[in-house]
Amino acid sequence: MRMAKVVRVHPRAHAVDxxxxxxxxxxxxxxxxxxxATTNxxxxxxxxxxxxxxxxxVAPTKDRDMYAIVGRVGQTPVVMGFLQPQVSQMAFEAPNLRLNRHASDVYSSLDDGGNFEMHWPNGTYLxxxxxxxxxxxxxxxFxxxxxxxxxxxxxxxxxxVVKNAGAQTVALSIAPTGEVTLVAKDLTATLTGNLGLAVTGNITSSANAWGHTGALNVTGNVGVTGTVTASVDVVGGGKSLKTHTHGGVQTGAGTTGAPI
Incomplete structure (x- = not known):
């Protein structure tokens, strides 16, 4: 076994100088x-x-230095593995830490408590x-x-993106500017608690029909283009559309008074 410094890599050949x-x-x-390693x-x-x-x-560059342990198969040298440099960014005291860092600075970590994270260098993480x-x-x-x-x-x-037999069925997209887009066939959400929704701008919805069960309380104005149908009653300003009466009623061409 001999120790050597890697000065160049050849990814196509999975070889190093x-x-x-x-x-x-x-x-x-x-x-x-x-x-x-296999053919595929x-x-x-x-x-x-x-x-x-x-x-x-072979002097350390103090940037990305790589040291190989080299053995021989017959007379052919083969890199058996790599040795961590004495001073590096990858030595941690934390017990049972698994850290996998790519040259792009994307890394994943898994600690002794089972806490897992995928992290990107711009701050995005899962x-x-x-x-x-x-x-x-x-x-x-260290x-x-x-x-x-x-x-x-x-x-x-x-x-x-989720596909079924090659056809896309679901696509969830999150843009860096903050927009979230979901394209799906059906969406079902079951909540055992409350749903809070706060929107600074407007809410726009479109559907063939919108069914709602339970009380619907709205603060503010409601505008409807079309017909409003109520199977029980419509109450406005305390006046029932179904049961209200009018005062000042008499036979003739006059109009009725306001609802009572």
Whole structure:
């Protein structure tokens, strides 16, 4: 086994260029072992290390340094795995923490309490945890160096699409500007408590029919284009449309008084 610094990656070949630390010899295109790999399955993650100041230089760049443990199969070198640098952003004291960080600075974390989070560098996150608030890892590592630098200003859309035999049935879209759009065949919501809805602008609805069961209390004006039909009665200003009477009634061409 030998230790080497990775100076370049070749994702297409799943191989790396190395500089051995013991004699500074350089070896190109060394294949890297994976946890599982077949012709159509496996995991691909070949982060590009920071280029050295000059060819063959193994001095730490203090940015993204990658060190490989290299073995041999016959006379062919193979990268068996990678060694964490002595100083890095990925060393945490938290027990049983699983942290998976991509070169884009998108990461996921799973802690000892089962709290899970997917986090994007612009601040967007998805979290399943006892505390729903983002668990900020910046500066919380052992060397106090954890910091997200890439893609922090991106405006991200979130979309969930469900298809049935290739045909779209549901699409939920959330725009970075705050608009939420849902396209679906049917939507059923059952609440055991209350529903509060506060809208600064207007509410616009369209349907072939709108059925409502229970009391409907409205504060403000109601405008209707069409016919209002009531199977029991309509009461306005305390006057029943069905049972009200008129005063000043007499035979002739005069009009009735106001409802009593």
């Amino acid at each position: 190395l500089v051995y630390l013991d004699d500074l010899s350089q070896v190109p295109m060394v294949q890297v072992m994976g946890p599982m 399955t496996g995991m691909v993650d070949m982060p590009e290390p920071t280029a050295p100041a000059k060819s063959g230089d 979290r399943v945890a006892e505390d729903p608030n983002h668990a900020d890892l910046e500066g919380k590592d 060397d106090a160096k954890f910091k997200l630098k890439r893609n922090t200003a991106k405006a991200l859309h979130v979309r969930l």
